[in-house]
Amino acid sequence: MRKKLWLTGVLLLLFFVLTGCSDLNQPIDANSKGIWNEWFVYPLSWxxxxxxxxxxxxxxISIIICTIIIRLIILPLIIKQIKNSKAMxxxxxxxKKLREKxxxxxxxxxxxxxxETMLLFQKYNVNPLAGCFPLLIQMPILIAFYHAVYRTEEIRNHTFLxxxxxxxxxxxxxxxxATTFIQQKIMVGRMGNANPQMAxxxxxxxxxxxxxxxxFPAALALYWVVGNIFMIFQTYFIYAPSKSKTKETGGATK
Structure with missing residues (x-):
């Protein structure tokens, strides 16, 4: 958990550096040069x-739909992360027994x-770094999203709600x-027996x-709100089957 917190801090610092060091006053269009602009920012803006x-x-509405599409694309990775967390x-x-031994x-x-720890990871098919993968993938998307919003005049000047x-x-x-808090609480509640670090x-x-x-621009906050709502439903539907199965197994045992 400490490594994950450290990685989160580094990625957040990287986010601020990249969003601050780039020329945000340069509009993004089909003529923008550079790998970052051509392969990340402009395609998302378009x-x-x-x-x-x-x-x-x-x-x-476009940002809401794009957010849902992005979440659906990374959903398999999120599911793998959740399964990894369960195994952990x-x-x-x-x-605990190994540490005592x-x-x-x-x-x-x-x-x-x-x-012995590595053997235990292999036994449970656990990757200790799997929890960081979704964050690693989402960070470039967030940075590109920020640039796309900030450097696309049509988006910057648009009012929504x-x-x-x-x-x-x-x-x-x-x-x-608030939606982040609700999503985190549901995640901890569904996982059960959460450690203090998760709390x-x-x-x-x-x-x-x-x-x-x-x-940052409100479009990015809108991205987070929609993403959190998506994850709330995602967490419910991913964990619900396993909880039902556990109840059925417990009932059969009794």
Whole structure:
């Protein structure tokens, strides 16, 4: 968990650096040069404009649809992450026994602990870094999304509901933080027996999202709100079958 927190901090720092160092005042279009512009920012900008054109020029609806599409694309990876988290929980009792068995701090004992731990990971088919993969994939998307919104004039000047997509809104960040909190609480509740670090992240992530949302265009906060709502339903439908199965197994055992 500490490694995951460290990686999250590094990625967030990278987000601020990349969004700050690039020339945000340069409009994005088909003539924009550079791998970042040609392969990430412009295709996303073009797609958002294309979807908006289908929906009578509503860039707010376009962002909602694009967010759902992005979430559906990374859904298999999220499912794999959740399965990995379940397996990590199942192996915790054995991990505890290993730590107690190899409690000595000398190099030889710690080497044996690492070897036994790797065998345990193989037994449960667990990848200790799998929890970071969705974050690694989403970060470039978020950065490209930010650039696409900020550097596409049509999006920057568009109003959706009560807010301007290209400017900071002071209500949407609270909604983004609230939906993040609800999503995290549901995730922890569905997983059951969550460790203290996960409980802490339930409060840390909403604060982080709120800080982001108060410093970037409202379109990015809208992306988070829609993404969180999607993940709330996603978490329910992914975990519901396993919980039902557990209840049926428990009933049969009795």
């Amino acid at each position: 797609f958002i404009k294309y979807v908006a054109h289908i929906f009578n020029g509503s860039y707010g 929980q199942e192996m915790q009792p054995e991990m 190899y409690s000595s701090k000398d190099a030889e004992t710690q080497k044996k602990l690492q070897q 009560w807010f301007s997509l290209g400017h900071v809104d002071y209500i949407l960040p609270f909604i983004a933080a 802490i992240m339930t409060y840390v992530f909403p604060i982080m999202i709120a800080i982001f949302a108060f410093n």
